[in-house]
Amino acid sequence: ILNVEQSPQSLHVQEGDSTNFTCSFPSSNFYALHWYRWETAKSPEALFVMTLNGDEKKKGRISATLNTKEGYSYLYIKGSQPEDSATYLCASLDSNYQLIWGAGTKLIIKP
Amino acid sequence: IAGITQAPTSQILAAGRRMTLRCTQDMRHNAMYWYRQDLGLGLRLIHYSNTAGTTGKGEVPDGYSVSRANTDDFPLTLASAVPSQTSVYFCASSRGGSRSPLHFGNGTRLTVT
Numbered sequence: 050i051l052n053v054e055q056s057p058q059s060l061h062v063q064e065g066d067s068t069n070f071t072c073s074f075p076s077s078n079f080y081a082l083h084w085y086r087w088e089t090a091k092s093p094e095a096l097f098v099m100t101l102n103g104d105e106k107k108k109g110r111i112s113a114t115l116n117t118k119e120g121y122s123y124l125y126i127k128g129s130q131p132e133d134s135a136t137y138l139c140a141s142l143d144s145n146y147q148l149i150w151g152a153g154t155k156l157i158i159k160p
Numbered sequence: 161i162a163g164i165t166q167a168p169t170s171q172i173l174a175a176g177r178r179m180t181l182r183c184t185q186d187m188r189h190n191a192m193y194w195y196r197q198d199l200g201l202g203l204r205l206i207h208y209s210n211t212a213g214t215t216g217k218g219e220v221p222d223g224y225s226v227s228r229a230n231t232d233d234f235p236l237t238l239a240s241a242v243p244s245q246t247s248v249y250f251c252a253s254s255r256g257g258s259r260s261p262l263h264f265g266n267g268t269r270l271t272v273t
Contacts (some may be wrong), residue, residue, distance in 0.1 A: 050196035081258040092250065095261030142258050147218065
């Protein structure tokens, strides 16, 4: 079973500041990397699905990069807003085509 | 509204009792999944189904069973609940394939006493 790790576990960021956090996954037999946003009292919502080394995806102020050779992905948030407060999950697809999830990075935006 | 519906929202259950968590989707997705989410841990896959009529075991299948009689429904059954099954359970679906994102239900909070 893959080991997917996310860091930091939690993060406090001042409103207006930009931030980023990391998802690490085994680089061998890579298939896909998913990012999800999970707001309190809601269910996870998909942000990005990335498959190619060097891939970069963007949705509004949120973007993600992927390095499959070294086994990491960064999620960036530009100009953080209070509504960005959430837990951000990443998951890597294993050889059985099942997602293995990291424990998440909890982001708290301070007004 | 298209989506995925779970029921009940929450439940307190005595140990040893049988319980079925319901999950229904109207997106005609091929694949469906059951996860449990425990504090400090990532989502862990219990069972999955890649298409109607087939099911498979995930990372933590013991004590749980599923069925997939049709495309829309994917119930999860706890035959004889134990306190370690206290968790939040999420059902999810996807079109299938490596590039398809998961769509999640709102979760069922289960407490086994």
